[in-house]
Amino acid sequence: MNAEIIAVGSELLLGQISNTNGQFLSRELAELGISVYYHTVVGDNKKRLEAAIQIAEKRADLIIFTGGLGPTNDDLTKEVVADHLSFPLVIHQPSLDHIENYFQKVNRVMTDNNRKQALVISGAHVFKNDNGMAPGMIKSKDCIHYLLLPGPPSEMKPMFTNKAKELLVNLKGEFSVLHSKVLRFFGIGEAQLETEIKDLLDKQLNPTIAPLAENGEVTLRLTAMANTKSEAKNLIEKLERDIHERVGQYLYGYDDSTLYSQLVHQLSLRNQTVTSAESLTGGLFQRELTSINGASAVYNGGLVTYSNEVKMTILGVSKDILHEFGAVSEQCAISMAKNAKRLFHSDYSVSFTGVAGPTQLEGKEVGTVWVGVSTPTTTKAYSLNLSGSREGIRNRSTKYGAFYLLKELQKG
Amino acid sequence: MNAEIIAVGSELLLGQISNTNGQFLSRELAELGISVYYHTVVGDNKKRLEAAIQIAEKRADLIIFTGGLGPTNDDLTKEVVADHLSFPLVIHQPSLDHIENYFQKVNRVMTDNNRKQALVISGAHVFKNDNGMAPGMIKSKDCIHYLLLPGPPSEMKPMFTNKAKELLVNLKGEFSVLHSKVLRFFGIGEAQLETEIKDLLDKQLNPTIAPLAENGEVTLRLTAMANTKSEAKNLIEKLERDIHERVGQYLYGYDDSTLYSQLVHQLSLRNQTVTSAESLTGGLFQRELTSINGASAVYNGGLVTYSNEVKMTILGVSKDILHEFGAVSEQCAISMAKNAKRLFHSDYSVSFTGVAGPTQLEGKEVGTVWVGVSTPTTTKAYSLNLSGSREGIRNRSTKYGAFYLLKELQKG
Known part of the structure; x- marks a missing residue:
């Protein structure tokens, strides 16, 4: 089975959006062992879409369309495909009910053009849209399968993954x-x-x-x-x-878990808290942690201690440590982690100090990082030598911090 | 002038990367008044690329290729185009010098296949690659223009913007x-x-x-x-x-400035500093500020005060304020900004407190946000009512903070 993906939408040709649907579907199809030889992007134009279909039929037996299923006059994918295949469009009652319910629920008047979204190619297998109004559908003729999916990725992706994908497995024939x-x-x-x-x-x-x-x-x-x-x-x-x-x-x-969601989950289970003291990462760890729903149960707050002065005055890192070993040192990372844990009365803490670049610091190379991890019973620091951009170094440093913490939680 | 964009690369058809080049070029061409009717993505395959060129020639008079200019056997765009147009490939000496210099500079052995990158279509106008090795080129035949650009966006975008774009203006004929x-x-x-x-x-x-x-x-x-x-x-x-x-x-x-880069720039000019105390934004402001090179000159550190306890114990917000008005209040935002400024000995400060969601807080709706801004002489708080996702609310809150600070700096 060879597939071609046709994305329909003038907004793609004007560069207002990128064809991320093409990437998503390609990856999914590769997983199913279905080869993709071409992507085509075409505007909201009957003649040009019809021409694209004719070309695709010569080189693929599965043609996947994204976009053009909406209520406006610009949306013409199923009209062109139906016309091309010589099938009529018919109202799909469950889809119409779904659309009417939607308008009732949000208490808005349903304009007449929304009925258009409930039209499907006669005889097509219809996919309900769980995240929008326009249904998807698949129709086969002369050994070619025409799969029509909505354009918005938030509607297209779940429809493909949860509904269309298994149908393609079945079409391939070997498994169900x-x-x-x-x-x-x-x-x-x-x-x-x-x-x-x-x-x-x-x-x-x-x-x-x-x-x-x-x-x-x-x-x-x-x-x-x-x-x-x-x-x-x-x-x-x-x-x-x-x-x-x-x-x-x-x-x-x-699946969809992240280092940070795992950390929030594991700490929540234990009814424990974490804090952080960040230098080179400038608040990134805290920003990532608090982007997780439910972070407030495990995180009360933390510090960004960018300058040495703030490391001393607010976090209480001793002048001796900074003088003898520097801010980018095992000793400083340990002191930062210990003091932050005490200051914020938390069970765990993590600290980040290092050289994000673009220039050296204290004679230490860009990418030299110390991550301190403090548990209820121990504190230690890990050394990292990272390469890449300033943002890349910051990003991986915080992920290492989350990873080390997770490992400690798994032990305890 | 009508254009078609052909992206060449099997990694696109496997979904490993998205065709962001298509979006970028479409936007640029729209600006030049050049219509784009189709994007095509095709793999590293001679026959299929040749077929795509033949189709494109029937519907466009400017064909822009991205990708397939590299050193490996998979890279075959210019080979296929040259063959198609019946022009030979010839060594472009300045490009070869550029490639040899590159290898000398990074002290690596230049393998023989890298010479291939210096091959160009005979008679083509060549664009030097300022961010990589493979040059770009444009060649015209029978009133059709073939523009070949490298695949990596970091090489393609500057080459198009700085070199190819003006040449297209000239091709169009009216301006130079x-x-x-x-x-x-x-x-x-x-x-x-x-x-x-x-x-x-x-x-x-x-x-x-x-x-x-x-x-x-x-x-x-x-x-x-x-x-x-x-x-x-x-x-x-x-x-x-x-x-x-x-x-x-x-x-x-x-141009490329951001709210945060402007803030760092303006504070640097004045030799002044800023700090922040963040609740709902969880460190995002600090993370954004410290992602700017040179942030350490204007920023010593800051606080994330997520829980009320930490707002009181570490930041010194009074129990009365939290009891009477709540954490999501003008009073709390002002107190947070004032106290952070004092604690971190900075000239300016900004505070963020609000409801990022997904649930209400203190009976206040998701999207209710107070941003406190403290200058050397005044402190005030701004009220925001934002909609959207948790991340969207956090993101816009911090941008408002940066914007209000910038406005204060412009006054002073």
Whole structure:
């Protein structure tokens, strides 16, 4: 099965938005073993969309459209596809009910053009839109499948993942269900992780293993196809055990979790709190932690101690430490962590001091970082030598802090 | 002139990266008055790229390729285009010198395949790559222009903006130079801004005015075409004065500046410092400020006071204020700003307290925010009622803080 993705929307051709849907669908299709040979972006124009369909039919047997399913006159994807396939558009009553309910719920008047959103290609399999109004649909003719999805990523992505994807598995014919699980790793590079599981990667077939490195983390997405959900889950579990044996010490979470959400979760379970004292990271750790719903239960506050003066006067790091070892030192990181924990009456604390760049500090190279971690019973500091941009160094430093804390929580 | 953008790279079809180059080029071309009717993404495959070129030639007279100019066997854009146009590839000596110098500079051995990067289509106009090795080029045949640009956005964007763009202006024929300036606004919505300058937008022709709303800010990009640089600059200046008269109070900077870089810049000029005490924003203001190079000259540190206890014990907000007005109040914001300024011995300070959501706080609605601003002589608090997500509310709150501080600095 070969796919072509056609994104419809003049806003894409004007550069107002980027075709992130193309990337998302490509990744998903790769996982299903469906090759994608072309993406096409075309404007809200009947003639040009029709021409794009004719070209796509010559080179793909699955054509996925995103966009152009809305209520306005500009939205013409299903009109053009229906016309092209010589099928009429018909009102899909459950979709119309869904749209009418929506307007009732938000107490707005439903203008007539919204009925247009409930039109579907006659005989198509319809996907309800759980995050918007326009339904998606798939229709097949002459061995070519036409899958129409809404344009807004917040509607398109869940519709594809939760509804269309399994249908494509079925269309491919061999299996009928699909199950995915994302394993999240930190503290190990993509190359090293791939080396550790090379034999598993080499022999992968079902489940597939898709590694992805992003923002200093590595994920492995495991996807199994089978004929029952439990069979698919068993396949994943077995593979996960194999992976865990090799690189389990770097695994910190699953699916949508983050280092920070795990930290908030683990501390909440224990009814404990954390604080932080940040120098080079300038508040990034706290900003990340407090972006998690429920952070207030585990975090009362913290400090950014950028200058040495503030490290002394407010955080109480001794002049001797700064004089003898400097601010970028194990001793300073330990003192910062200890004092912050005491100052904020918290159970745990983390401190960050180092050289984010662009220039050296205290004769220490850019990327030299100390992360202090204080638990109810111990305090220690970890040394990091990071490379990359100022923002990259700050970002990875805070992630290491969260990771070390998580490891301490897992011990305790 | 109609353009088609062809992005070449299998990594795009596997979903490993998104075609952000397509968006960037579309926006740039719109500004030049060049219509874009299609984007195509194709893999590193000779046959399929050749097919895409043949299709594009039927519907565009400017074909812009991104990607596939590198040293590996997968990189085949210029090979396919040269072959298609029946021109040979020839070594471009300045490009080869540039590549050899690069390897000498980083003290690495230049493998032979890097010579391939210095090959250009015979007779093409070559663009030096200031941020990488592979040069770009433009070649015309039978009234169709073929523009080849590198794939990495960090190389492609400056090459297009600084080199290829003006050449396209010349190709269009009417003018020979181009000048752009971005005006950055905060505190005014896109709709209101567009209303205030509606007559200017309606009659725009040269310079063009391109509004863009992003991350709670609005920018206007003014682009003038003329026959001399000074003539273009004059056109921009005149329009800018008109715009300034209407909405000058919301203008905070130009081109690549940000609210935070402006703040660091203005404080540096005055040799003054700022601190912050953050509740709902959880360190975001400090994190943004310290992401600017040179922030350490104007910022010694600050506090995140998430819980009421920490607001009292560490920041010294009185129990009475919290009891009588609550943490989300004008009084608390003022007290936080005043006390932080004193604690950190800074000239200015800003405080943030409010309800980021997802739930109410102290009976106050999500989006209720107070921003305190303290100068060497005064302290006041601003009330905001923001809508949107938790992250959106936090993000705009900190930007308002930076904006209010900037306004105070402009007064002083």
